Amino acid sequence: MRVLVAEDEKTLAGYIAEGLRESAMSVDLAHDGTTALEKLGIGCYDVVVLDRDLPGTHGDEICRHLVSAGGRTRVLMLTAMSDVRERIAGLRLGADDYLGKPFDFDELVARLDALARRPREAAPPVLRKADVVLDSAHRRVSRGGRYLSLTNKEFAVLAELLAAAGAVVSAEELLRSVWDENADPFTNAVRMTMHRLRSKLGEPGIIETLPGVGYRVVDPSC
Structure with a gap:
């Protein structure tokens, strides 16, 4: 999941970003509304x-812009104005x-997970392919009943591939959704992460490479 944190309190913004990255999310920061609009215009979040x-x-104004543009980016308003009337207005x-x-960080993560699933009806909290099961709510992956220890990037890449339900996902798409705006488009990060992920998933392989196109998950029994 790719998230933009638009928060002018830099200490709080850094705290949120660090925690979300530890939850396998790709995070960019904006400390003012103008920068946030610019990033939303060029990034796919x-x-x-959004700090109100x-x-x-x-x-x-940022919220109005996103709604009128009709994009896929969901908006979670995070603000000190927690009065019921303020919530209704937002x-x-x-x-x-x-x-x-103040907020509970686990609640923030749970709300973001729920929002990110809304536009992806084919991506429920638990994703499966063959004997591989990914539980996004509990951040767990198992194969054949054996739990695997994945890094945040490995987990996020596998989630993207499983959510695509057999469709091809390009390396560029993975860079946009799993890494952040600072990712070098010429980096071999995707290839190296894919290599480690395949090693941990073991045989038979469920990730297929289509040279020059991208990656997809397959059922090895078919």
Whole structure:
């Protein structure tokens, strides 16, 4: 999942970003509304964690812009204004969810997971292919009943491939969704992560490489 954290309190923004990255999410930061709009215009984000009272362009205007543009990015408003009337106002602007400060970090992660699943009806919390099972809610992967120890990147790459349900996912798409805006498009990060992931998944292989095109999951029994 790729997330934009638009928060002007830099310490809080860093804390959120670090925690989300530990939860296998790709995170970019914006500390003002103008920068947030620029990043939303060029990046492909599943969710934006949006401080309502941003400097530059106000969070309300960013929310209105996203709603009118009709994009796929979901909006979770994160703000100190947690009064019921403020929450209602934020939701009426088109926000998909609203979380007041201070907040429980586990709740933030759970809400982001739920929001990211909304536009992907084919990607339920538990994804399966052959004897491989990925449980996004509990961050667990097993094969043949044996739990595997995956890094955050390995977990996220496998989740993207399983969610594609057999469709081909290019290396560029994986860079956009699993890494962040600083990822070098010429890096071999995807290839190296795929190599380690295949090794951990073991045989028979379920990840197929289509040279020059991308990767897809297959059922080795077929």
